[in-house]
Amino acid sequence: xxxxxxxxxxxxxxTKSGAKERFDRVDIRPGDTISIVGPTGSGKTALxxxxxxxxxxxxxTGRRILVNGELPPESFVRDPSQKPIAMITQHxxxxxxxxxxxxxxxHVRARKNAVPQIAEEAVALANRFTGEKVAGDDRMSxxxxxxxxxxxxxxxxxxxxxxxxxxxxxxxxxxYKDEVIKYLRGVNKAVLFVTHDPYxxxxxxxxxxxxxxEVTQILVPGDSEKKALGIVAExxxxxxxxxxxxxxxxxxxxxx
Amino acid sequence: MVRLIVVAGPPSTGKTTVIxxxxxxxxxxxxxxxxxxxxxxxxxxxxxxxxxxxPTKKIYSGDLCPDHMxxxxxxxxxxxxxxxxxxxxxxxxAGLCLRxxxxxxxxxxxxxxxxxxGTHAPLKMAPMIALADVAVVTKVDLVxxxxxxxxxxxxxxxxxxxxxxxxxxxQGTGLRYLLKRVDELASIGEGEIVKLRGMPPLxxxxxxxxxxxxxxxxxxxxxxxxxxxxxxxxxE
Ligand SMILES: Nc1nc2c(ncn2[C@@H]2O[C@H](COP(=O)(O)OP(=O)(O)OP(=O)(O)O)[C@@H](O)[C@H]2O)c(=O)[nH]1
Ligand SMILES: Nc1ncnc2c1ncn2[C@@H]1O[C@H](COP(=O)(O)OP(=O)(O)OP(=O)(O)O)[C@@H](O)[C@H]1O
Ligand SMILES: [Mg+2]
Ligand SMILES: [Mg+2]
Ligand SMILES: [Zn+2]
Numbered sequence: 001x002x003x004x005x006x007x008x009x010x011x012x013x014x015t016k017s018g019a020k021e022r023f024d025r026v027d028i029r030p031g032d033t034i035s036i037v038g039p040t041g042s043g044k045t046a047l048x049x050x051x052x053x054x055x056x057x058x059x060x061t062g063r064r065i066l067v068n069g070e071l072p073p074e075s076f077v078r079d080p081s082q083k084p085i086a087m088i089t090q091h092x093x094x095x096x097x098x099x100x101x102x103x104x105x106x107h108v109r110a111r112k113n114a115v116p117q118i119a120e121e122a123v124a125l126a127n128r129f130t131g132e133k134v135a136g137d138d139r140m141s142x143x144x145x146x147x148x149x150x151x152x153x154x155x156x157x158x159x160x161x162x163x164x165x166x167x168x169x170x171x172x173x174x175x176y177k178d179e180v181i182k183y184l185r186g187v188n189k190a191v192l193f194v195t196h197d198p199y200x201x202x203x204x205x206x207x208x209x210x211x212x213x214e215v216t217q218i219l220v221p222g223d224s225e226k227k228a229l230g231i232v233a234e235x236x237x238x239x240x241x242x243x244x245x246x247x248x249x250x251x252x253x254x255x256x
Numbered sequence: 257m258v259r260l261i262v263v264a265g266p267p268s269t270g271k272t273t274v275i276x277x278x279x280x281x282x283x284x285x286x287x288x289x290x291x292x293x294x295x296x297x298x299x300x301x302x303x304x305x306x307x308x309x310x311p312t313k314k315i316y317s318g319d320l321c322p323d324h325m326x327x328x329x330x331x332x333x334x335x336x337x338x339x340x341x342x343x344x345x346x347x348x349x350a351g352l353c354l355r356x357x358x359x360x361x362x363x364x365x366x367x368x369x370x371x372x373x374g375t376h377a378p379l380k381m382a383p384m385i386a387l388a389d390v391a392v393v394t395k396v397d398l399v400x401x402x403x404x405x406x407x408x409x410x411x412x413x414x415x416x417x418x419x420x421x422x423x424x425x426x427q428g429t430g431l432r433y434l435l436k437r438v439d440e441l442a443s444i445g446e447g448e449i450v451k452l453r454g455m456p457p458l459x460x461x462x463x464x465x466x467x468x469x470x471x472x473x474x475x476x477x478x479x480x481x482x483x484x485x486x487x488x489x490x491x492e
Contacts, residue, residue, distance in 0.1 A: 053429045060428075078433065080404045080422065094400045095374060106375075107402035110409050152400055160401055 006030060006084055006163055008051065008190075009069065013062030016043070016213030021063075023215045026208065030163055032190040033181055035201045038210030044194040045089075047210065048166040051192070052087045053077070061213065081111060086156035088149060089168040094140040100151065101136035107159045118158050125154035128183065129175045131244075146174035153180060157189060164190045171197040174243070178203060178233075199236040202229045257443040258337045259286075260330075260450075262359050264323075264349040264384055265368030266377075270394035271348050272300050273425040274368050274434070279308050281435045282344060289342035291333045293317060293326045293358075294350040311340040319466065323349060323356035327452055330360065334444070343443070354380065357387045359453045362444045364437055365389045371399045371407050371422075378410040386415045387453045390437055397424035 008028040012021035028034065028051075036044045046061055054065045054072040067076060067084075075082040094103055104119035119136075126134045129150035134143065143151065149170045156162045165184065170193075171177060181203050184191045193200050201207055202225055209217040245252060261278065263271045279288050290312040292300045301312035313336065317325035326349055337345040349358045351368075359365030367388035369377060372395045378385055385391055391411055396404055404422065411418055419437070423430040444450055462475040472479045 049424075049427060049429050053432075056432070058432050058435075078420070078422075080401065080408060086401050088401075089397065091398050092400055093398060095372060095398075095403060103400075103402060106406055110402070110405040156401055160405075162401075 005068070007068050008085075008164060009066040010047075010051065010215075011064040011066065012215070013050075013055075013057070013059075013064070014213075019214075021214050023218060026215070026218060028164065028190050028192070030188045030190055031185055032206065033185060033193075033204040034191070034206045034208060035193045035195050035204035036208045036210065037195060037201055038216075042210040043213035044210055045168055046213065047208070047215070048087065048168060048192055048194055051164075052085055052166060081160075084162055085164045085166060086160050086162035087166040087168070088152045088156065088170060090145075090170065092152060093148070094152075096140070098140050099136065100134060100138050100140060100143070103140050104155060104159065107155060111159060114159055122151070122154040122158045125158060125183070126150040129153060129180050131174070131176070144174070150175050157184070157187065162189075164192075166192050166194075168194045169196065171195055171200055198232050202232050257446055258289075258334055258342060259344045259441045259443045260334065260360070260363035261344060261346045261366060261438065261441070262349070262363050263346060263366045263368060264358050264388070265351045265392075266354075266370070266373065266381065267351055269351070269368045269370035269373070270392075270425045271351065271368045272304070274366070274392055274394065274423070274431070275300075275346055275348060276304070276307070277425060277428045277431050278346065278435065278438055279304070279310065280428075281431075282438060283308065286343040287341055288344045288346060289313075289337035289340050291315070291329075291337075291345065291347045293322050293329070293347070295322055295352060298350075300348065311337075311342065317350070321353050321356055322351075323353050323358045326358045327360075331450075334450075351384070355383060357383050357454065359387050359389075361451050361453055362442075362448060363450075364441045365453070366434070367391045369393050369407075369411070370395050371404060375403055375406045375410055378407065378414050382414045383454075385411060385418065388415075388418070390419045390421055390434055391415075392425070392431075392434055393420060393422045394425045396422045396430070397427070 010026040012023050015021060036047060038044055050059050050061055050063045051065055054077045055063050057064055076084060100123060104122050108114045108116055108119055123134055123136055130146045132144060132147055134147050134151055156165055177200050195201055207219040208215055263275055265271050288310050290304050290310060292298045292314040295317055298314045301314040304310060305312040315329060334345060365388040367385050369391060371393050393407060408420055411420055421434045462477055472481050
C-alpha cells in the first residue's frame with residue numbers, strides 16, 4: 001500500500017453524555033485539508049487523539065478508525081517509524097540539548113532508509129514556514145515556538161515521511177499558515193488542524209464542527225465562503241503586520 | 257488464585273498513572289489489590305483506595321534496597337490479596353535501584369519508562385527493561401516524533417524482542433496492547449513455586465550497612481578501586 005492510496009476513516013462513537021454520534025463517517029485522503037473547530041472542551045483534541053492511536057472503541061469517545069476500510073495493521077499502531085501519522089501539539093518539544101542539525105541527523109539515523117541530505121532540506125523547508133530563520137547550528141532549546149513548530153512539521157513531512165499530519169492549536173506559534181497548507185497540499189499530504197483561527201478554518205477544504213464531545217457537522221463550504229476568505233485573509237495579514245511591528249518595538253501611533 | 261502484575265520503573269515515570277488505567281480496565285470483571293513498596297514516602301495507597309475503593313497497602317524499605325524488600329514481602333502480599341478476595345495484585349516498585357529487578361515468574365512484568373528522561377535512558381537501565389514482559393513508554397505527548405523513534409531504538413538495543421507500548425498515560429491513549437497482556441495473564445497456580453526472574457546482583461558492601469567513610473580502604477564486602485573494575489573482597 002503506498003501513501004497515495006491511504007484512506008483513514010473515522011467512525012462514530014458516543015458523545016460526552018453517552019448518546020450515539022450522528023455523523024456517518026469522515027474519510028481522510030492524501031491532500032485533504034481539514035479543520036476541527038468547536039468551543040473549548042468540545043472534544044477536538046480527543047478526536048485527533050483517536051486518529052493518532054487508531055482507536056478501536058477503546059478510548060473515551062468509543063470511535064473506531066479504519067485504514068483503507070479495514071482494521072489498521074498492527075505495525076501502524078505500534079511502531080512510530082511505521083505509523084503514517086505525525087501529531088504536533090503546543091506541548092511537543094525536543095528535550096535533548098542538541099543543535100538543529102544534530103537533532104535532525106539523530107532522526108535520520110533512526111530511519112534506516114533516510115538519506116543524510118534530507119536534514120538540510122528539512123531546515124530549508126522549516127524556513128519557508130517561519131519568518132525567523134532557523135540555522136543548522138541553532139540549539140533546539142533556543143528556538144522560538146514558531147521555529148520549533150515549523151521545524152517539527154518539516155521533520156515529520158520529510159524525515160518521517162508521514163502522509164497525515166495532525167496539528168493541535170499551533171496557530172499562535174507565529175508560522176505562515178497559508179504556506180504550510182499550500183505546501184502540504186502540493187506534496188499530497190493530509191493535514192488536520194485543531195484550531196480556533198478563522199483563517200485556517202476557511203483555508204481548509206472541510207470543517208468538522210464539534211460540541212459536547214460530538215462531531216455535529218461536517219461542512220464543505222467550497223466557493224460559498226470565498227468572499228469571507230478574502231476578508232479574513234486581509235484581516236489576518238493586517239494582524240500579522242501589526243504583530244511584527246509591535247514585536248519590533250514600534251508604537252502604533254499612525255492609524256493602522 | 258491471584259494474578260500478579262509487577263510494575264517497575266524510575267521515580268515519577270508514570271507507574272501509578274499506568275496502574276490507574278489498568279484498574280479502570282479490569283474493575284468491571286476483577287477485584288484488584290495494590291501494594292506499593294517505596295523507600296521513605298508514598299501516597300498511592302491512600303489515593304488509589306479513595307479513587308477505586310480497592311484494598312491497598314504500602315511498605316517502606318528504609319535502608320534496604322526497595323526491590324530486595326519487595327522480594328521479601330511479595331509472598332505475604334499474595335496471601336494478603338487472596339484474603340482480601342482480590343483476583344489481581346498490582347505491585348508497584350519504588351524503581352530506585354537500576355541494578356535490581358523486581359519481576360518474578362508467573363507474573364506480568366511491566367517496566368514504565370518516561371520519554372521525558374531523554375533518549376539515552378533505556379541504555380542506563382538495561383536490567384529493569386530486559387527482564388520485563390512489556391515496556392510502557394509514557395509522556396509521548398510531550399516529545400518530538402524524532403525522539404520517540406530514537407527512544408524506541410534504544411529500548412530495542414537493550415532488549416531486541418521487547419514488547420513496547422507508547423502512551424500518554426494520563427489520557428490512557430495507546431495502552432491497548434498492555435491491557436491485552438493483562439487480559440491474557442494467567443493466575444499463579446495452586447502451590448506453584450514463584451521465583452525471582454534472573455539473578456539479582458550481589459551488592460553487599462559496608463556502605464550498604466551504613467558506614468559513611470569514603471574510600472575503598474575503609475570498606476569490605478564487594479568493593480571497587482577506580483583503576484580496576486574487578487571485584488575485590490577485602491575481608492577484615
Ligand atoms: N503529560 C503526561 N504526563 C504524565 C504521563 N504519565 C504520567 N504523567 C504525569 O507524571 C507525574 C508522575 O506520574 P506517576 O504516575 O505518579 O509516576 P510514578 O512512576 O508512579 O511515580 P513514583 O511512584 O513516585 O515513582 C504525574 O503528574 C502524572 O500525571 C503521560 O503519559 N503524559
Ligand atoms: N465523546 C466523548 N466522550 C467522553 N469524553 C469526551 C468525549 N470527547 C471529549 N471528551 C473529554 O472531554 C475533555 C475535553 O476534550 P478535549 O480536550 O478534546 O477538548 P478540546 O476541544 O480539545 O478543548 P480545547 O479547545 O480547550 O483544547 C477531555 O477530558 C476528553 O477526554
Ligand atoms: Mg484541545
Ligand atoms: Mg507511583
Ligand atoms: Zn537493588
